[in-house]
Amino acid sequence: MKDKSLWFEVIAIVMLLTNGLALVSVNLPGWGLVGIAGLLAVISITLRIVNEKKVPVPVAAKAV
Amino acid sequence: MHLDVVAAFFLMGVFAQVIKAPVRMPEGLYQSLTIFLLIAIGLKGGIALEQHGSVELLYQSLLIIGFGAFLPLIAFPLLLKVGGLSRVDSASVAAHYGSVSIATFAVALAVLEAQEIAYEPYFPLFVALLEVPAIAVGLWLARSGGQTLDLKKVLHEIFFNQGVLLLVGALLIGWWAGERSEKLMPFFGNMFHGVLALFLLEMGRVAASRLSLLREYGSFIASFGVVMPLIGASLGTLCAMVLDLSVGGIILLATLGASASYIAVPAAMSVALPTANQSVPITASLTVTFPFNVLVGIPLYSALILEFFA
Numbered sequence: 166m167k168d169k170s171l172w173f174e175v176i177a178i179v180m181l182l183t184n185g186l187a188l189v190s191v192n193l194p195g196w197g198l199v200g201i202a203g204l205l206a207v208i209s210i211t212l213r214i215v216n217e218k219k220v221p222v223p224v225a226a227k228a229v
Numbered sequence: 230m231h232l233d234v235v236a237a238f239f240l241m242g243v244f245a246q247v248i249k250a251p252v253r254m255p256e257g258l259y260q261s262l263t264i265f266l267l268i269a270i271g272l273k274g275g276i277a278l279e280q281h282g283s284v285e286l287l288y289q290s291l292l293i294i295g296f297g298a299f300l301p302l303i304a305f306p307l308l309l310k311v312g313g314l315s316r317v318d319s320a321s322v323a324a325h326y327g328s329v330s331i332a333t334f335a336v337a338l339a340v341l342e343a344q345e346i347a348y349e350p351y352f353p354l355f356v357a358l359l360e361v362p363a364i365a366v367g368l369w370l371a372r373s374g375g376q377t378l379d380l381k382k383v384l385h386e387i388f389f390n391q392g393v394l395l396l397v398g399a400l401l402i403g404w405w406a407g408e409r410s411e412k413l414m415p416f417f418g419n420m421f422h423g424v425l426a427l428f429l430l431e432m433g434r435v436a437a438s439r440l441s442l443l444r445e446y447g448s449f450i451a452s453f454g455v456v457m458p459l460i461g462a463s464l465g466t467l468c469a470m471v472l473d474l475s476v477g478g479i480i481l482l483a484t485l486g487a488s489a490s491y492i493a494v495p496a497a498m499s500v501a502l503p504t505a506n507q508s509v510p511i512t513a514s515l516t517v518t519f520p521f522n523v524l525v526g527i528p529l530y531s532a533l534i535l536e537f538f539a
Binding site for chain 1: 307310311312313443444447448449451452453455456521524525528529532533536
């Protein structure tokens with residue numbers, strides 16, 4: 166399930182970025198989409214790092 | 230990118246919250262501003278309805294209801310299969326994204342009026358029609374997962390919540406009174422933009438104060454809160470083309486398709502689906518989708534639609 170949401174996020178970021186840049190290249194307001202793509206990438210990476218750190222250490226490993 | 234002056238107040242609210250400045254509106258005032266916006270939009274639409282009502286409007290209304298019922302059917306599988314949310318939570322979030330945000334609509338109206346772009350003046354009727362079908366579809370989606378409903382209570386919340394009641398009530402009063410309503414317009418008309426600016430100031434503060442909740446619900450909700458409005462805006466544009474609306478009308482329907490409810494639907498869902506986590510859809514719609522639409526979406530939809538349809 167985690168992989169599906171990761172793929173969804175990656176596809177969303179890539180599509181926002183490409184569409185945003187395509188709009189900018191034809192003088193349409195695409196910088197907002199580019200900025201949002203960057204923001205989503207930061208949120209996705211940061212939250213994954215934070216959540217990984219939160220995973221409880223197994224009791225057996227703690228004892229060692 | 231063109232940012233409307235009222236949207237700048239939203240940014241000011243975000244900034245005030247980020248630097249922890251003591252800018253806080255009394256809860257009663259925030260409620261009063263919401264009531265003002267609902268009545269102002271409904272009244273204006275009702276007066277226009279009295280002047281422009283036709284059989285064609287009935288056909289348009291039916292298509293709008295169909296559009297509102299269709300949006301949760303797209304959001305639901307994304308939330309359930311991709312996001313990994315429970316069936317009840319997926320149904321609840323899907324209902325929020327199928328319904329509409331009156332504040333987002335108000336910002337789109339302000340943008341159109343500032344740029345002097347004409348639109349169908351009876352549009353508030355469509356806003357009222359879009360509030361309800363998504364809730365019904367959301368409940369149906371949740372119910373197929375074995376949820377039991379107190380139908381009487383649920384119907385009461387769907388049709389008599391603050392948003393629907395005030396919007397439809399003002400619409401009917403405007404429609405019934407017609408030009409006689411004009412004497413109310415110095416208050417509900419001229420003050421609209423000022424009240425909207427105050428409302429957005431508080432919305433910016435509230436949205437920023439909920440940012441930390443995103444950490445709890447994961448990055449999927451953030452991505453969903455951006456992708457779903459873009460899907461809704463595209464479908465809204467298609468629907469507006471079928472309805473043969475003006476350029477302003479296309480922008481408004483795209484904006485409505487992109488918006489997510491955070492007033493009417495949460496009230497109905499808390500009664501109808503008490504087991505659903507009410508915080509997930511409110512965080513997504515208020516913290517992600519509303520700011521996205523106000524700061525990026527509406528300028529983007531209007532620029533693209535003006536480019537291709539004007």
